[in-house]
Amino acid sequence: xxxxxxxxxxxxxxxxxxxxxxxxxxxxxxxxxxxxxxxxxxxxxxxxxxxxxxxxxxxxxxxxxxxxxxxxxxxxxxxxx
Numbered sequence: 001x002x003x004x005x006x007x008x009x010x011x012x013x014x015x016x017x018x019x020x021x022x023x024x025x026x027x028x029x030x031x032x033x034x035x036x037x038x039x040x041x042x043x044x045x046x047x048x049x050x051x052x053x054x055x056x057x058x059x060x061x062x063x064x065x066x067x068x069x070x071x072x073x074x075x076x077x078x079x080x081x
Contacts, residue, residue: 003063013037013052016045027066035059 009020015037023029023042030037031045044050054062 008058009059012058013054015039015052019044019050030062032059032063 002039006024009023010017013020015023019039023037023039029039035054037054037058039050039052040066041049056060
């Protein structure tokens, strides 16, 4: 995950740095249809499943950013404004 996107994800979700890092390695934890990130219990500080609700706008930014990274292009700067 790029630094700018990592910052925005921490800001909008309240996820801890370690959770964010693990989430970047496990994009399947993101449920687009529910606009939700579900962190498994073994990967949270409290050892409980953690559900992070996202705004519709941030869900779109997350998806577009991942698609851009897969193509070798970062589009987050276009979406920041």
